[in-house]
Amino acid sequence: MYIFPDVRHGRNRCWKRVSSCRRRSSTRSCRIGAAISVADSGTIIKLLIEKFPSQVEAIELNPIQTAVQIDPKIVVAFFEFIATHPDLKMAYLSSISGVDTTTNIDIVYFISSIEYKHKLTVRTKVDRQGGKIDTISTVIKGANWFEREIWELFGVEFVGHPNLTQFLLPDDWDEGHPMLRDWTGRNFVKMPEIGG
Structure with a gap:
Protein backbone atom coordinates (compact mmCIF):
# COMPACT_ATOMS: atom_id res chain seq x y z
CA MET A 1 0.00 0.00 0.00
CA TYR A 2 1.33 3.44 -0.92
CA ILE A 3 0.34 6.90 0.25
CA PHE A 4 0.35 9.79 -2.21
CA PRO A 5 -0.47 13.47 -1.66
CA ASP A 6 -3.79 14.65 -2.99
CA VAL A 7 -2.74 17.86 -4.72
CA ARG A 8 -6.30 19.18 -4.88
CA HIS A 9 -6.33 19.71 -1.11
CA GLY A 10 -2.74 20.82 -0.59
CA ARG A 11 0.27 18.66 0.04
CA ASN A 12 0.27 18.85 3.85
CA ARG A 13 -3.46 18.64 4.41
CA CYS A 14 -4.87 15.53 2.78
CA TRP A 15 -3.30 12.28 1.67
CA LYS A 16 -4.87 9.59 -0.50
CA ARG A 17 -4.25 5.94 0.18
CA VAL A 18 -3.68 3.75 -2.85
CA SER A 19 -5.10 0.46 -1.68
CA SER A 20 -4.22 -1.75 -4.61
CA CYS A 21 -2.83 -1.54 -8.10
CA ARG A 22 -3.55 -4.04 -10.85
CA ARG A 23 -1.83 -4.56 -14.12
CA ARG A 24 -4.21 -4.92 -17.07
CA SER A 25 -2.42 -5.67 -20.30
CA SER A 26 -0.03 -2.73 -20.74
CA THR A 27 -1.77 -0.25 -18.41
CA ARG A 28 -1.95 -0.09 -14.65
CA SER A 29 -5.06 1.01 -12.76
CA CYS A 30 -5.11 1.95 -9.10
CA ARG A 31 -8.06 2.30 -6.74
CA ILE A 32 -7.89 5.29 -4.47
CA GLY A 33 -8.95 4.62 -0.88
CA ALA A 34 -10.21 6.99 1.79
CA ALA A 35 -8.25 10.14 2.51
CA ILE A 36 -6.02 10.16 5.56
CA SER A 37 -6.60 13.38 7.47
CA VAL A 38 -3.52 15.23 8.65
CA ALA A 39 -4.34 17.39 11.67
CA ASP A 40 -2.78 20.81 11.83
CA GLY A 160 10.99 2.50 36.64
CA HIS A 161 13.59 2.11 33.88
CA PRO A 162 14.36 -1.62 33.41
CA ASN A 163 18.14 -1.24 32.90
CA LEU A 164 19.52 2.11 34.05
CA THR A 165 23.21 1.24 33.67
CA GLN A 166 26.20 2.90 32.02
CA PHE A 167 26.90 2.26 28.37
CA LEU A 168 28.77 5.34 27.07
CA LEU A 169 31.29 6.11 29.80
CA PRO A 170 33.86 3.61 31.10
CA ASP A 171 32.68 1.15 33.77
CA ASP A 172 35.01 2.69 36.35
CA TRP A 173 33.85 6.29 35.69
CA ASP A 174 33.55 8.18 38.97
CA GLU A 175 33.85 11.81 37.87
CA GLY A 176 30.18 12.79 37.83
CA HIS A 177 27.99 13.75 34.89
CA PRO A 178 30.08 15.32 32.10
CA MET A 179 27.31 17.19 30.25
CA LEU A 180 26.48 19.45 33.20
CA ARG A 181 27.72 22.99 32.61
CA ASP A 182 29.63 23.18 35.88
CA TRP A 183 31.34 19.78 35.47
CA THR A 184 35.12 19.63 35.79
CA GLY A 185 36.97 16.33 35.61
CA ARG A 186 40.59 15.29 36.10
CA ASN A 187 41.64 15.99 32.51
CA PHE A 188 39.16 18.82 31.90
CA VAL A 189 40.60 21.73 29.91
CA LYS A 190 38.60 24.96 29.86
CA MET A 191 38.68 26.55 26.43
CA PRO A 192 39.05 30.33 26.16
CA GLU A 193 35.94 32.39 25.45
CA ILE A 194 35.59 33.46 21.82
CA GLY A 195 34.65 37.07 21.10
CA GLY A 196 34.66 39.76 23.59
Missing part, protein backbone atom coordinates in the same frame (compact mmCIF):
# COMPACT_ATOMS: atom_id res chain seq x y z
CA SER A 41 -0.86 22.19 14.80
CA GLY A 42 -3.92 23.86 16.30
CA THR A 43 -5.95 20.64 16.26
CA ILE A 44 -3.14 18.68 17.92
CA ILE A 45 -2.74 21.31 20.65
CA LYS A 46 -6.51 21.43 21.22
CA LEU A 47 -6.62 17.63 21.70
CA LEU A 48 -3.72 17.73 24.15
CA ILE A 49 -5.07 20.65 26.21
CA GLU A 50 -8.55 19.07 26.40
CA LYS A 51 -7.03 15.85 27.72
CA PHE A 52 -4.51 17.48 30.09
CA PRO A 53 -5.87 20.91 31.07
CA SER A 54 -3.37 23.15 32.92
CA GLN A 55 -0.62 20.53 32.44
CA VAL A 56 0.14 21.19 28.75
CA GLU A 57 1.21 24.54 27.31
CA ALA A 58 1.83 25.28 23.62
CA ILE A 59 5.23 26.86 23.14
CA GLU A 60 5.52 26.74 19.34
CA LEU A 61 2.97 26.39 16.57
CA ASN A 62 3.96 26.02 12.95
CA PRO A 63 3.03 23.64 10.12
CA ILE A 64 6.30 21.71 10.35
CA GLN A 65 6.80 21.24 14.07
CA THR A 66 4.56 21.76 17.09
CA ALA A 67 6.12 22.10 20.54
CA VAL A 68 4.55 21.76 23.97
CA GLN A 69 5.72 22.08 27.57
CA ILE A 70 4.26 19.44 29.92
CA ASP A 71 4.21 18.82 33.65
CA PRO A 72 6.75 16.04 34.43
CA LYS A 73 4.15 14.25 36.58
CA ILE A 74 2.06 13.34 33.51
CA VAL A 75 4.85 12.16 31.20
CA VAL A 76 3.75 8.49 31.04
CA ALA A 77 0.03 9.27 30.64
CA PHE A 78 0.86 11.92 28.02
CA PHE A 79 2.91 9.54 25.86
CA GLU A 80 0.33 6.75 26.24
CA PHE A 81 -2.33 9.19 25.00
CA ILE A 82 -0.45 10.45 21.95
CA ALA A 83 0.69 6.94 20.99
CA THR A 84 -2.80 5.40 21.13
CA HIS A 85 -5.18 8.24 20.15
CA PRO A 86 -6.64 7.36 16.72
CA ASP A 87 -6.09 10.89 15.34
CA LEU A 88 -2.48 11.14 16.54
CA LYS A 89 -0.75 7.71 16.61
CA MET A 90 2.56 9.31 17.61
CA ALA A 91 4.70 6.34 18.54
CA TYR A 92 7.93 6.96 16.62
CA LEU A 93 10.47 8.48 19.02
CA SER A 94 13.38 9.88 17.02
CA SER A 95 15.34 11.29 19.95
CA ILE A 96 15.38 12.46 23.56
CA SER A 97 17.78 15.22 24.54
CA GLY A 98 18.91 16.68 27.82
CA VAL A 99 19.63 20.40 28.16
CA ASP A 100 21.35 21.93 31.19
CA THR A 101 19.86 25.40 31.61
CA THR A 102 21.87 25.97 34.85
CA THR A 103 18.58 26.14 36.82
CA ASN A 104 16.93 22.91 35.54
CA ILE A 105 17.56 20.00 33.26
CA ASP A 106 15.16 20.13 30.32
CA ILE A 107 14.19 16.76 28.85
CA VAL A 108 13.17 17.23 25.21
CA TYR A 109 11.36 14.42 23.35
CA PHE A 110 11.07 14.42 19.54
CA ILE A 111 8.19 12.19 18.49
CA SER A 112 6.17 11.75 15.32
CA SER A 113 3.51 9.71 13.60
CA ILE A 114 4.61 7.64 10.64
CA GLU A 115 1.02 7.22 9.46
CA TYR A 116 -0.15 10.84 9.71
CA LYS A 117 3.16 12.71 9.36
CA HIS A 118 2.59 14.66 12.60
CA LYS A 119 5.67 15.89 14.46
CA LEU A 120 5.74 17.00 18.07
CA THR A 121 8.47 18.31 20.36
CA VAL A 122 7.67 17.71 24.02
CA ARG A 123 9.64 19.58 26.67
CA THR A 124 9.58 19.05 30.42
CA LYS A 125 11.77 20.25 33.29
CA VAL A 126 13.33 18.37 36.21
CA ASP A 127 15.52 19.53 39.10
CA ARG A 128 19.17 19.95 38.24
CA GLN A 129 20.41 18.16 41.36
CA GLY A 130 18.86 14.73 41.91
CA GLY A 131 16.21 15.21 39.20
CA LYS A 132 13.78 12.33 38.67
CA ILE A 133 11.14 11.60 36.05
CA ASP A 134 9.15 8.47 35.17
CA THR A 135 10.46 6.37 32.30
CA ILE A 136 8.48 6.23 29.07
CA SER A 137 10.34 3.09 27.96
CA THR A 138 7.36 1.07 29.22
CA VAL A 139 5.16 2.86 26.65
CA ILE A 140 7.66 3.51 23.85
CA LYS A 141 10.44 0.91 23.75
CA GLY A 142 12.74 3.17 21.73
CA ALA A 143 13.21 5.45 24.75
CA ASN A 144 15.36 2.88 26.57
CA TRP A 145 18.84 3.88 25.39
CA PHE A 146 18.03 7.60 25.13
CA GLU A 147 17.04 7.60 28.81
CA ARG A 148 20.19 5.69 29.77
CA GLU A 149 22.30 8.27 27.94
CA ILE A 150 20.62 11.21 29.72
CA TRP A 151 20.97 9.48 33.10
CA GLU A 152 24.64 8.85 32.48
CA LEU A 153 25.57 12.29 31.10
CA PHE A 154 23.18 14.58 33.06
CA GLY A 155 22.32 12.57 36.19
CA VAL A 156 18.53 12.53 35.67
CA GLU A 157 17.03 9.34 37.14
CA PHE A 158 14.32 7.67 35.07
CA VAL A 159 12.13 5.98 37.67
Whole structure:
Protein backbone atom coordinates (compact mmCIF):
# COMPACT_ATOMS: atom_id res chain seq x y z
CA MET A 1 0.00 0.00 0.00
CA TYR A 2 1.33 3.44 -0.92
CA ILE A 3 0.34 6.90 0.25
CA PHE A 4 0.35 9.79 -2.21
CA PRO A 5 -0.47 13.47 -1.66
CA ASP A 6 -3.79 14.65 -2.99
CA VAL A 7 -2.74 17.86 -4.72
CA ARG A 8 -6.30 19.18 -4.88
CA HIS A 9 -6.33 19.71 -1.11
CA GLY A 10 -2.74 20.82 -0.59
CA ARG A 11 0.27 18.66 0.04
CA ASN A 12 0.27 18.85 3.85
CA ARG A 13 -3.46 18.64 4.41
CA CYS A 14 -4.87 15.53 2.78
CA TRP A 15 -3.30 12.28 1.67
CA LYS A 16 -4.87 9.59 -0.50
CA ARG A 17 -4.25 5.94 0.18
CA VAL A 18 -3.68 3.75 -2.85
CA SER A 19 -5.10 0.46 -1.68
CA SER A 20 -4.22 -1.75 -4.61
CA CYS A 21 -2.83 -1.54 -8.10
CA ARG A 22 -3.55 -4.04 -10.85
CA ARG A 23 -1.83 -4.56 -14.12
CA ARG A 24 -4.21 -4.92 -17.07
CA SER A 25 -2.42 -5.67 -20.30
CA SER A 26 -0.03 -2.73 -20.74
CA THR A 27 -1.77 -0.25 -18.41
CA ARG A 28 -1.95 -0.09 -14.65
CA SER A 29 -5.06 1.01 -12.76
CA CYS A 30 -5.11 1.95 -9.10
CA ARG A 31 -8.06 2.30 -6.74
CA ILE A 32 -7.89 5.29 -4.47
CA GLY A 33 -8.95 4.62 -0.88
CA ALA A 34 -10.21 6.99 1.79
CA ALA A 35 -8.25 10.14 2.51
CA ILE A 36 -6.02 10.16 5.56
CA SER A 37 -6.60 13.38 7.47
CA VAL A 38 -3.52 15.23 8.65
CA ALA A 39 -4.34 17.39 11.67
CA ASP A 40 -2.78 20.81 11.83
CA SER A 41 -0.86 22.19 14.80
CA GLY A 42 -3.92 23.86 16.30
CA THR A 43 -5.95 20.64 16.26
CA ILE A 44 -3.14 18.68 17.92
CA ILE A 45 -2.74 21.31 20.65
CA LYS A 46 -6.51 21.43 21.22
CA LEU A 47 -6.62 17.63 21.70
CA LEU A 48 -3.72 17.73 24.15
CA ILE A 49 -5.07 20.65 26.21
CA GLU A 50 -8.55 19.07 26.40
CA LYS A 51 -7.03 15.85 27.72
CA PHE A 52 -4.51 17.48 30.09
CA PRO A 53 -5.87 20.91 31.07
CA SER A 54 -3.37 23.15 32.92
CA GLN A 55 -0.62 20.53 32.44
CA VAL A 56 0.14 21.19 28.75
CA GLU A 57 1.21 24.54 27.31
CA ALA A 58 1.83 25.28 23.62
CA ILE A 59 5.23 26.86 23.14
CA GLU A 60 5.52 26.74 19.34
CA LEU A 61 2.97 26.39 16.57
CA ASN A 62 3.96 26.02 12.95
CA PRO A 63 3.03 23.64 10.12
CA ILE A 64 6.30 21.71 10.35
CA GLN A 65 6.80 21.24 14.07
CA THR A 66 4.56 21.76 17.09
CA ALA A 67 6.12 22.10 20.54
CA VAL A 68 4.55 21.76 23.97
CA GLN A 69 5.72 22.08 27.57
CA ILE A 70 4.26 19.44 29.92
CA ASP A 71 4.21 18.82 33.65
CA PRO A 72 6.75 16.04 34.43
CA LYS A 73 4.15 14.25 36.58
CA ILE A 74 2.06 13.34 33.51
CA VAL A 75 4.85 12.16 31.20
CA VAL A 76 3.75 8.49 31.04
CA ALA A 77 0.03 9.27 30.64
CA PHE A 78 0.86 11.92 28.02
CA PHE A 79 2.91 9.54 25.86
CA GLU A 80 0.33 6.75 26.24
CA PHE A 81 -2.33 9.19 25.00
CA ILE A 82 -0.45 10.45 21.95
CA ALA A 83 0.69 6.94 20.99
CA THR A 84 -2.80 5.40 21.13
CA HIS A 85 -5.18 8.24 20.15
CA PRO A 86 -6.64 7.36 16.72
CA ASP A 87 -6.09 10.89 15.34
CA LEU A 88 -2.48 11.14 16.54
CA LYS A 89 -0.75 7.71 16.61
CA MET A 90 2.56 9.31 17.61
CA ALA A 91 4.70 6.34 18.54
CA TYR A 92 7.93 6.96 16.62
CA LEU A 93 10.47 8.48 19.02
CA SER A 94 13.38 9.88 17.02
CA SER A 95 15.34 11.29 19.95
CA ILE A 96 15.38 12.46 23.56
CA SER A 97 17.78 15.22 24.54
CA GLY A 98 18.91 16.68 27.82
CA VAL A 99 19.63 20.40 28.16
CA ASP A 100 21.35 21.93 31.19
CA THR A 101 19.86 25.40 31.61
CA THR A 102 21.87 25.97 34.85
CA THR A 103 18.58 26.14 36.82
CA ASN A 104 16.93 22.91 35.54
CA ILE A 105 17.56 20.00 33.26
CA ASP A 106 15.16 20.13 30.32
CA ILE A 107 14.19 16.76 28.85
CA VAL A 108 13.17 17.23 25.21
CA TYR A 109 11.36 14.42 23.35
CA PHE A 110 11.07 14.42 19.54
CA ILE A 111 8.19 12.19 18.49
CA SER A 112 6.17 11.75 15.32
CA SER A 113 3.51 9.71 13.60
CA ILE A 114 4.61 7.64 10.64
CA GLU A 115 1.02 7.22 9.46
CA TYR A 116 -0.15 10.84 9.71
CA LYS A 117 3.16 12.71 9.36
CA HIS A 118 2.59 14.66 12.60
CA LYS A 119 5.67 15.89 14.46
CA LEU A 120 5.74 17.00 18.07
CA THR A 121 8.47 18.31 20.36
CA VAL A 122 7.67 17.71 24.02
CA ARG A 123 9.64 19.58 26.67
CA THR A 124 9.58 19.05 30.42
CA LYS A 125 11.77 20.25 33.29
CA VAL A 126 13.33 18.37 36.21
CA ASP A 127 15.52 19.53 39.10
CA ARG A 128 19.17 19.95 38.24
CA GLN A 129 20.41 18.16 41.36
CA GLY A 130 18.86 14.73 41.91
CA GLY A 131 16.21 15.21 39.20
CA LYS A 132 13.78 12.33 38.67
CA ILE A 133 11.14 11.60 36.05
CA ASP A 134 9.15 8.47 35.17
CA THR A 135 10.46 6.37 32.30
CA ILE A 136 8.48 6.23 29.07
CA SER A 137 10.34 3.09 27.96
CA THR A 138 7.36 1.07 29.22
CA VAL A 139 5.16 2.86 26.65
CA ILE A 140 7.66 3.51 23.85
CA LYS A 141 10.44 0.91 23.75
CA GLY A 142 12.74 3.17 21.73
CA ALA A 143 13.21 5.45 24.75
CA ASN A 144 15.36 2.88 26.57
CA TRP A 145 18.84 3.88 25.39
CA PHE A 146 18.03 7.60 25.13
CA GLU A 147 17.04 7.60 28.81
CA ARG A 148 20.19 5.69 29.77
CA GLU A 149 22.30 8.27 27.94
CA ILE A 150 20.62 11.21 29.72
CA TRP A 151 20.97 9.48 33.10
CA GLU A 152 24.64 8.85 32.48
CA LEU A 153 25.57 12.29 31.10
CA PHE A 154 23.18 14.58 33.06
CA GLY A 155 22.32 12.57 36.19
CA VAL A 156 18.53 12.53 35.67
CA GLU A 157 17.03 9.34 37.14
CA PHE A 158 14.32 7.67 35.07
CA VAL A 159 12.13 5.98 37.67
CA GLY A 160 10.99 2.50 36.64
CA HIS A 161 13.59 2.11 33.88
CA PRO A 162 14.36 -1.62 33.41
CA ASN A 163 18.14 -1.24 32.90
CA LEU A 164 19.52 2.11 34.05
CA THR A 165 23.21 1.24 33.67
CA GLN A 166 26.20 2.90 32.02
CA PHE A 167 26.90 2.26 28.37
CA LEU A 168 28.77 5.34 27.07
CA LEU A 169 31.29 6.11 29.80
CA PRO A 170 33.86 3.61 31.10
CA ASP A 171 32.68 1.15 33.77
CA ASP A 172 35.01 2.69 36.35
CA TRP A 173 33.85 6.29 35.69
CA ASP A 174 33.55 8.18 38.97
CA GLU A 175 33.85 11.81 37.87
CA GLY A 176 30.18 12.79 37.83
CA HIS A 177 27.99 13.75 34.89
CA PRO A 178 30.08 15.32 32.10
CA MET A 179 27.31 17.19 30.25
CA LEU A 180 26.48 19.45 33.20
CA ARG A 181 27.72 22.99 32.61
CA ASP A 182 29.63 23.18 35.88
CA TRP A 183 31.34 19.78 35.47
CA THR A 184 35.12 19.63 35.79
CA GLY A 185 36.97 16.33 35.61
CA ARG A 186 40.59 15.29 36.10
CA ASN A 187 41.64 15.99 32.51
CA PHE A 188 39.16 18.82 31.90
CA VAL A 189 40.60 21.73 29.91
CA LYS A 190 38.60 24.96 29.86
CA MET A 191 38.68 26.55 26.43
CA PRO A 192 39.05 30.33 26.16
CA GLU A 193 35.94 32.39 25.45
CA ILE A 194 35.59 33.46 21.82
CA GLY A 195 34.65 37.07 21.10
CA GLY A 196 34.66 39.76 23.59
